[in-house]
Amino acid sequence: MTATPHRPHDDVYDVAVIGGGIVGAAIARELSGYDVRVALLDARDDVGDATSKANTAILHTGFDAKPGTLESRLVARGYHLLSAYAEATGIPVEHTGAVLVAWTDEELGALPGLKEKAEANGYTHCRIVDADDVYRLIPDLGEGVLGGLTVPDESIICTWTTNLALATDARQRGTTILLEHAVTRVDEGDEATTLRTSAGDVRTRWVVNAAGLGADHVDRLFGHDRFTVTPRRGELFVFDKLTRPMVNKIVLPVPTSRGKGVLISPTIYGNVMLGPTAEDLTDRTDTATSEDGFDFLLTKGERLMPRLLAEEVTASYAGLRAAIDHPDYLIEATPRQRYLLVGGIRSTGLTAGIAIAEHARTLLEEAGLALRPRADLPEPPRMPNIGEATQRPYQDAGLIARDPAYGTIVCFCERVTEGEIRDACHAPVPARSLEGLRRRTRAMNGRCQGFFCGAAVAALREKHHTHDGCRSQHKDNR
Amino acid sequence: MTHQPPLTTPDVLIIGGGPAGLTAAAELAGRRAGRVLVVDREQDAGGIPRHSDHTGYGLRDLRRVMTGPAYARHLVRQATLAGAEIRTRTMVTGWADEDTVDVTSPDGRYRIRPRAIVLATGARERPRTARRIPGDRPHGVYTTGQLQNLVHLHHQPVGERAVIVGGELVSWSAAVTLREAGCTPALMVSQYPKAESYAAFNAAGRTVLRVPVATRTRVTRVIGKGRCQAVEIEHLDTGRRRTVACDTVVFTGDWIPDHELARSAGITLDEGTLGPLTDTALRTSCPGVFAAGNLLHPVDTADVAALDGRHVAQQVVHHLNGEDRPAGGVRLTADAPFRWVAPQILRPNDPAPARGRLLLWTDEFVRFPKVTVRQDGRTLARRTLAWPAAPGRVFRVPAGLLDDVSPTGGPVHIGLH
Ligand SMILES: Cc1cc2nc3c(=O)[nH]c(=O)nc-3n(C[C@H](O)[C@H](O)[C@H](O)COP(=O)(O)OP(=O)(O)OC[C@H]3O[C@@H](n4cnc5c(N)ncnc54)[C@H](O)[C@@H]3O)c2cc1C
Ligand SMILES: Cc1cc2nc3c(=O)[nH]c(=O)nc-3n(C[C@H](O)[C@H](O)[C@H](O)COP(=O)(O)OP(=O)(O)OC[C@H]3O[C@@H](n4cnc5c(N)ncnc54)[C@H](O)[C@@H]3O)c2cc1C
Numbered sequence: 001m002t003a004t005p006h007r008p009h010d011d012v013y014d015v016a017v018i019g020g021g022i023v024g025a026a027i028a029r030e031l032s033g034y035d036v037r038v039a040l041l042d043a044r045d046d047v048g049d050a051t052s053k054a055n056t057a058i059l060h061t062g063f064d065a066k067p068g069t070l071e072s073r074l075v076a077r078g079y080h081l082l083s084a085y086a087e088a089t090g091i092p093v094e095h096t097g098a099v100l101v102a103w104t105d106e107e108l109g110a111l112p113g114l115k116e117k118a119e120a121n122g123y124t125h126c127r128i129v130d131a132d133d134v135y136r137l138i139p140d141l142g143e144g145v146l147g148g149l150t151v152p153d154e155s156i157i158c159t160w161t162t163n164l165a166l167a168t169d170a171r172q173r174g175t176t177i178l179l180e181h182a183v184t185r186v187d188e189g190d191e192a193t194t195l196r197t198s199a200g201d202v203r204t205r206w207v208v209n210a211a212g213l214g215a216d217h218v219d220r221l222f223g224h225d226r227f228t229v230t231p232r233r234g235e236l237f238v239f240d241k242l243t244r245p246m247v248n249k250i251v252l253p254v255p256t257s258r259g260k261g262v263l264i265s266p267t268i269y270g271n272v273m274l275g276p277t278a279e280d281l282t283d284r285t286d287t288a289t290s291e292d293g294f295d296f297l298l299t300k301g302e303r304l305m306p307r308l309l310a311e312e313v314t315a316s317y318a319g320l321r322a323a324i325d326h327p328d329y330l331i332e333a334t335p336r337q338r339y340l341l342v343g344g345i346r347s348t349g350l351t352a353g354i355a356i357a358e359h360a361r362t363l364l365e366e367a368g369l370a371l372r373p374r375a376d377l378p379e380p381p382r383m384p385n386i387g388e389a390t391q392r393p394y395q396d397a398g399l400i401a402r403d404p405a406y407g408t409i410v411c412f413c414e415r416v417t418e419g420e421i422r423d424a425c426h427a428p429v430p431a432r433s434l435e436g437l438r439r440r441t442r443a444m445n446g447r448c449q450g451f452f453c454g455a456a457v458a459a460l461r462e463k464h465h466t467h468d469g470c471r472s473q474h475k476d477n478r
Numbered sequence: 479m480t481h482q483p484p485l486t487t488p489d490v491l492i493i494g495g496g497p498a499g500l501t502a503a504a505e506l507a508g509r510r511a512g513r514v515l516v517v518d519r520e521q522d523a524g525g526i527p528r529h530s531d532h533t534g535y536g537l538r539d540l541r542r543v544m545t546g547p548a549y550a551r552h553l554v555r556q557a558t559l560a561g562a563e564i565r566t567r568t569m570v571t572g573w574a575d576e577d578t579v580d581v582t583s584p585d586g587r588y589r590i591r592p593r594a595i596v597l598a599t600g601a602r603e604r605p606r607t608a609r610r611i612p613g614d615r616p617h618g619v620y621t622t623g624q625l626q627n628l629v630h631l632h633h634q635p636v637g638e639r640a641v642i643v644g645g646e647l648v649s650w651s652a653a654v655t656l657r658e659a660g661c662t663p664a665l666m667v668s669q670y671p672k673a674e675s676y677a678a679f680n681a682a683g684r685t686v687l688r689v690p691v692a693t694r695t696r697v698t699r700v701i702g703k704g705r706c707q708a709v710e711i712e713h714l715d716t717g718r719r720r721t722v723a724c725d726t727v728v729f730t731g732d733w734i735p736d737h738e739l740a741r742s743a744g745i746t747l748d749e750g751t752l753g754p755l756t757d758t759a760l761r762t763s764c765p766g767v768f769a770a771g772n773l774l775h776p777v778d779t780a781d782v783a784a785l786d787g788r789h790v791a792q793q794v795v796h797h798l799n800g801e802d803r804p805a806g807g808v809r810l811t812a813d814a815p816f817r818w819v820a821p822q823i824l825r826p827n828d829p830a831p832a833r834g835r836l837l838l839w840t841d842e843f844v845r846f847p848k849v850t851v852r853q854d855g856r857t858l859a860r861r862t863l864a865w866p867a868a869p870g871r872v873f874r875v876p877a878g879l880l881d882d883v884s885p886t887g888g889p890v891h892i893g894l895h
Contacts, residue, residue: 237610242741289612291698298610312734315607317615394571397483397587404584409569412519415582434617449605450620452520455627455634 012192013039013176015369016204018183018218020047022159023345024210025166026357031208031364032173034371039202040167040175041195043182043214046436047429048163051212052350053439054287054319056236056265056276059083059093059155060351063118063126064255069328070359072121075348078355082162083155085354089165089380091158092268092387098154098250099129099137101145103303107254108146114254115149125152140246140307154250158268159350160439161383166353167429168381173374177429178202183211186221188337206338206369208360213284213322215343222339227330231284231320232346234276235293237301238315240447243272243308244388251304260347262300264308269414269442270388271314274301280323287318314447321346331359335367381428384420386442393417410460411453413446418460425464437461483580484588488515488563490794491579491592493570493739496525497780498771499598500553500564501539501787502794507560511795514562515590517581519569523557524550525600526623527780531630532654538781538833539788547630549780573743577766594794597754597762597769598787599736601776603648606700606729613700616707618726622652625728629659637725641709642666642689643697645673646731646870648777653689656728665722666691667711670869672843700727731870733776740769750818750839751775757807757823758831758877759793760786765803768794775820775837778872782833789832804828808853808883813893815842816873826885835874840867840894848895851879858882858890867894 017028020042028040044050059082062075086093102108111128118126127150134148135141171177178199185196186207195202209218216229244266253261265273277293294316301309324330324344329352333340342360345352365371385392393399393406394415400407405419424431424440431437434444434457443457444450450457489512492499499516500523507514522528527535530546537543544552557564568583570590578591603621618637620628628634636659642649645668653663666673666689673691692711698719699710708721735753746763748755753776754762754769762769770790771783797803807825812818817839821831831837840847847867851859859879867873875892883890 242738285703288614288699291612294610294612312604313608313610316610316612394569394582395587400582400584400586407582407584407586408567409519409571409582412569415569415571417582447608448602448621448623449607451602451605451623452627454620454624455632458628458634459632 011203013037013202013204015039015206015208015364016041016195016202017208017210018195019210019212019215020167020177020179021050021052021210021212021349022048022163022166022353023212023342023349023356024208025163025170026353027208027210027342027360028175029166029170029173030357030361031371032170032175033374033377035374036369036371038170038175039178039204040170041178041181041183041197041202043180043198045180045432047167047177047179048160048439049435051319051322052159052163054317055159055234055350056263056273057157057159057267057350058250058265059157060348061123061151061153062121062348062351063123063151063154064114064260065121065348066327067117067120070331071329071348071352074329074352074355074359076122078352081354082157082351085165085380086157086162089169090383090385091161091165092385092389093155093157094266094268094387094389095153095155096249096266098151098252099134100149100151100252100254101134101141102147102254103144105146110254111147111149126150137249138247138251140305141251142303142306151252156250156266156268157350158387161386162350162353164429164440165381165383168383168427171428172378172381183218183221193338206340206364208340208342208364210342212345213320215322215341216324219341219343222334222337226341227324227326227343229284230323230325231281231286232323233279233281233286233293233318233320235289235297235318236273236275236316237297237313238267239272239274239308240312240314241270243311244270246305246308247272262297262304264301264304268387268389269445272308274308276319281320284320287320289316289318293318312447315445315449329356331356331363333363333367338367340364340367384423384440393420410456411443411446413448414442416441416443421457421460422464425461426466430466431461434458434461484586486515486588486590488513488590488592489798490514490594490596491590492516492596492598493579494518494525494598494600494771495523495554495564495566496598496600496771497527497553497784498787499596500524500557501784502596502598502770502790503557503562503564504553504560505788505791506794507557507562509791509795511791511798515592516557516562516564517568517570517590518564518566521567523554523564523566529626529630530651531626532651535780539784540781553784570739576743576764593766594797595767596790596794597740597767597773598771599739599773601733601735601772603730604732604734606727609729609732611697611700614702616700616702616705618706619700620726620728622648622655622728622730625652626655629655635659636661637706638662639664639724640726640728641722641724642728642730644668644730644732644870645670645691649730650687652728652730653687656726661726663689664724665689667695667697668693669696669714670694670843733772735773735776737773740773743767748818748820748822750812751820753820755823756821757825758821758828760790760821761793761803766797775872778837782837782872786832806885808885808887809889810836811889811891812838813891815840816892816894817841819892824880824883824885824890830877834877836877836892838873838875838892840873841869843868844894847873849875849879850893850895851883852891852893853883854888
């Protein structure tokens with residue numbers, strides 16, 4: 001059911017969270033663990049369709065954060081919270097570990113300082129190793145390694161499933177998900193705030209702004225002028241699965257002031273990734289890849305791992321970090337407006353999301369939102385496994401015997417079955433587009449990019465297309 | 479694992495039910511090679527011709543011309559009549575050990591351990607991402623394979639105005655499909671100074687297709703959010719760039735074999751074709767594992783793939799009869815402008831290659847090609863062939879040119895002037 005556009009909804013939510021990325025979904029999930037009515041709004045037609053879908057998908061220990069910052073604290077805590085949540089929900093994670101590699105004397109000289117920084121962040125497992133050790137861990141690295149720092153707990157995770165698990169959990173706990181609801185104006189009242197959206201008004205007592213790249217715009221709708229978001233583009237290459245044996249650890253560069261630099265990392269789907277670049281843009285929608293970005297990555301990659309560069313590229317994409325003119329996360333409540341800003345969650349938000357949500361909840365309570373824990377919380381959802389480290393449906397004889405749809409492989413490169421595509425179309429937060437289906441199942445993400453399966457996947461999506469509750473105010477999840 | 483998946487043990491397993499695999503199956507079953515099993519991951523066997531709904535199939539193997547789907551059905555029928563078993567929606571997903579494969583199908587997950595394997599998994603076109611073309615990621619960007627699948631098997635609409643990237647045989651096939659789907663092929667873009675396969679079409683054919691061709695041109699960017707709006711192209715000599723409006727882009731040709739199974743088995747690949755390195759008997763480096771079709775020469779016409787299948791059958795029978803695998807042999811290499819040659823190993827007493835032809839791929843157009851064969855610094859043969867060497871399609875060289883090759887000498891170089 002779709003909401004009638006531009007007709008005010010009569011219900012008043014206790015909290016409306018603007019932004020269905022990792023951060024917003026985590027906040028909605030957290031709050032709906034209490035006895036409040038929560039709505040999660042997003043401008044797009046799916047959750048996790050902005051920055052949260054296009055990152056390097058690393059579950060950071062936070063070893064290299066700036067000690068003493070809110071970011072450092074929330075990343076470290078987020079690491080543990082998300083690791084545990086992944087266990088509970090089946091979000092694919094691999095604890096591969098990372099090696100920070102020094103290629104110059106200057107970088108080599110920086111390693112002890114990085115180790116101390118890690119310790120100042122409470123992370124004590126880093127070790128400085130020599131070049132031989134680095135090559136022992138990653139034999140295919142290019143020539144010229146001088147030494148390295150190991151970070152044994154740095155891990156890889158599925159960003160898509162993380163976002164979906166949080167949104168699904170939120171929904172099952174009673175959050176109303178309102179997609180295609182772009183907030184364009186805010187009218188504050190004494191009792192309730194009215195969010196004017198592209199799909200009608202949403203009335204709520206409290207508002208959380210987790211709008212990522214749009215957080216400064218939304219903040220201005222509340223009359224503030226605190227910060228400006230600069231979209232910092234990161235472009236990436238994803239290499240063929242046949243390269244995965246070359247890279248079993250995350251290969252980190254020594255960080256610079258510009259950011260974490262270009263890394264090589266295994267992906268949870270069994271590929272290898274090279275990137276990201278870091279380039280400040282003005283257009284917040286410019287997620288195109290660029291010639292310069294590709295050249296830069298190829299030049300870097302050629303030095304880091306020439307053998308990798310000789311292999312096939314499966315995909316390339318770009319994500320936009322929400323960089324801001326402020327050295328830390330910008331999370332501030334304005335009690336008088338019953339409003340909380342969660343801004344500047346630039347390059348660590350995947351990891352920190354659940355910890356940010358906890359922090360947000362505390363700030364809201366301090367600001368006056370009464371929260372009573374619920375006794376009747378549903379179990380967290382069990383997410384479909386799209387990672388390579390554990391059994392996939394096509395490998396599960398028992399599952400196929402019970403339901404042959406899991407034995408019908410539709411996307412050959414990624415081994416996605418008809419059963420998984422069907423399920424993704426009927427899930428609590430269902431795939432509503434081919435893009436949504438890609439993120440839920442990996443269909444068409446493989447080396448052939450649809451040569452074999454594109455048409456069949458599109459046909460299955462048509463067949464299973466359902467009207468879901470993720471747009472309606474009223475029919476949702478009673 | 480506590481519980482062993484069920485095992486089936488045919489004499490021959492053929493992986494891939496395209497023209498190569500089906501023809502091999504028909505031939506082997508016809509020769510009473512024991513139980514012959516073909517597996518294919520698609521819903522129906524037949525390979526790429528199933529969705530290539532135009533004529534031009536079957537000339538060299540069946541000596542008649544038919545449409546792709548009719549050809550596919552014919553090959554399925556022949557294999558079945560000969561006594562081969564075909565299992566579709568059955569995908570080989572990997573190796574359990576060096577002579578056992580894992581498969582997934584709606585009937586379950588099981589293993590197959592045959593006495594001989596023929597890999598006939600075909601080839602695919604490199605999609606836009608593999609060609610490393612930057613820009614937006616809109617809808618409406620396809621390969622020919624996906625386009626034909628959409629149009630012919632799924633009867634889906636495409637856009638109104640297309641740019642075709644590539645000038646291979648298959649690019650013209652894309653043009654035909656687009657027209658049938660009501661989409662105008664507005665421009666064909668080719669890096670070569672001539673649209674490679676012009677020669678393959680007679681002037682009348684080209685006039686009917688009426689697709690303007692931008693030669694010496696490459697695509698530098700795809701533009702459009704949501705739906706494709708344009709591509710940016712660059713002239714390779716002048717560096718001049720311009721955008722061409724289109725809502726559809728088809729990336730054609732630029733083939734890569736579906737070699738994942740071969741590679742994960744540790745089978746040696748040829749650096750040129752990226753398919754398994756084979757001798758003229760189509761043996762791979764792995765005993766008992768043979769290969770045929772476009773997996774070996776990406777990409778040739780379906781009839782040539784089929785004839786590979788016919789050729790490999792006798793070799794498989796020898797293997798089943800326990801005949802020894804010959805050792806030694808010399809390596810055939812392709813000198814520039816040739817990109818690759820297939821097969822790549824010549825052994826004493828082995829049969830001539832399928833159809834008595836070596837297959838090569840050239841990066842330059844030569845109207846009157848003079849082919850040379852050299853070994854250990856000596857020129858063994860030199861012959862001017864009567865057909866042009868053109869990029870974008872396979873160049874055939876009579877294997878007789880290898881007659882004077884010494885089986886104990888060094889690598890053999892095949893060159894073009
Ligand atoms: C290249 C790159 C690499 C990265 N690597 C990592 C990594 O390895 N590990 C890690 O932990 N983090 C990483 N990050 C950071 C991480 O991806 C982000 O911090 C995180 O995704 C931010 O989530 P979010 O919910 O704040 O933002 P988003 O995912 O952008 O969500 C914001 C949502 O708000 C919606 N919205 C905006 N304005 C409005 C409006 N007016 N009305 C309604 N809805 C609106 C948008 O549609 C969007 O869905 C990386 C980021 C990039 C770009
Ligand atoms: C658009 C287009 C137009 C063409 N037009 C013509 C034409 O007009 N005339 C002509 O002669 N040729 C044409 N060709 C070329 C022709 O289709 C090929 O030469 C021929 O199909 C090659 O046969 P093959 O058996 O080697 O491979 P394919 O036909 O590609 O068959 C390979 C089979 O292997 C299966 N397979 C792969 N991996 C696995 C696995 N792991 N498990 C199970 N099954 C697997 C696939 O599903 C597929 O069915 C065209 C090709 C294209 C793409």
